[in-house]
Amino acid sequence: MKKCLNFPYTVIDSEIICEHKRARIDPTDISTVHNHDGYEIVLFLKGDVNLMVEPELFKMQPGDIFFVSPLVFHGVDLEDVSGYERIVINVQYEYLRNLGDAETDFSTLFRSTESANMNHLRIPVESIPKFVSIAKKLEEALHSNAYGHSILAKAYLAEFLLLSCKYSENVPPQKKSSTMPVAVAKVLEYVDKHLSDEITINAMSTELHYSSDHLSRAFSEATGDSLKHYINAKKIALAQKLLLENNSPYDVCFMVGYNNYSSFSRRFSNQIGVSPKQYQLSNRVS
Incomplete structure (x- = not known):
């Protein structure tokens, strides 16, 4: 990982942020480990990338989704900076807390039996387009000024999380395969x-x-x-x-x-x- 000692704490300044990131990355843009004051979801689509979520280091594969809890340090190590494609969703702590109801606590997606700070799902390749489609609609709603766009965004985020919950129940938890020294x-x-x-x-x-x-x-x-x-x-x-x-x-x-x-x-x-x-x-x- 490139050494870059910037302040590692980032404030999520919008209720929801959704970005489908496909641009080439210059090695000088790679940041050190960092954390956020809210939740982060990373859906990996393409590239040669290692993801560090303390204390593990994972070799990412298409369809990997990582759900990272607030204030947990994480970062990426790019073996190839030319083809890194992923969807990143950030959600403020209070917004996620209020998104569910008495029967639906979305924060459970961000922890697992192996970690109180992170959950890792591997989505079958044929199901990845479902998640990409919802994320695209979410991103469009967030950038729209149309009447009701914030309600649509909330609905698409809930749909993305509910679909994730479905796979969390039906797909066996990923075995640890950390490459951390x-x-x-x-x-x-x-x-x-x-x-x-x-x-x-x-x-x-x-x-x-x-x-x-x-x-x-x-x-x-x-x-x-x-x-x-x-x-x-x-x-x-x-x-x-x-x-x-x-x-x-x-x-x-x-x-x-x-x-x-x-x-x-x-x-x-x-x-x-x-x-x-x-x-x-x-x-x-x-």
């Missing part, structure tokens, strides 16, 4: 386990029995991110969740392993764009 998988597991602590690369290398240089180099090659940068980004993602659960910003600072509130607040503001308190007030869930 062992050392990097251990790093991801270690970071998750110790997010509430002060994490140092030296302490990690001692526990995992690798040199710190090897861990840093292997992690950067696999994800495109620096290990130190990733650790801080993961801590801030956890802080977001804790703030949305109405923990005080001061308490959250120590809950994610920082021992100085000023340092925590500065790091949070740099990554998210607002202070912890401002984030909590603007995103408070009733």
Whole structure:
């Protein structure tokens, strides 16, 4: 993966975003691992692509659909930048929450028995056109100014999700086929386990029995991110969740392993764009 240490957090600024992406991609456009404040669906159609959804790395095949939960880090590694075709749908957290009803919780699509953060379906090749057709109608409705276009968009999104649910019930779950290097998988597991602590690369290398240089180099090659940068980004993602659960910003600072509130607040503001308190007030869930 190309090393690109931009801020990894992206705000989904529309209720629904749907894009059928077919354009050629220049290698300089490939981003590092990142996360969103809402849900993401990726329907893979063509190309030579590896998808990283922590802590796994998958070789994508036509018909693969990945449902990624909010704040989960993910990214792509393109072996061939000339033919990457996919459909990407982003949905704001609250919008998806309100889309279903008492009997239909669409958020269940975004987790599986193997992962609380991601679900992976493989659609039969002959069924891919059904999904592409619905996504095309959804994209057209989102870009229309016609009367009722937002209602149509909502209906097409629900249809896409319901069709996905149908295949989720009828298609066996995909067996793990991760190609993530062992050392990097251990790093991801270690970071998750110790997010509430002060994490140092030296302490990690001692526990995992690798040199710190090897861990840093292997992690950067696999994800495109620096290990130190990733650790801080993961801590801030956890802080977001804790703030949305109405923990005080001061308490959250120590809950994610920082021992100085000023340092925590500065790091949070740099990554998210607002202070912890401002984030909590603007995103408070009733």
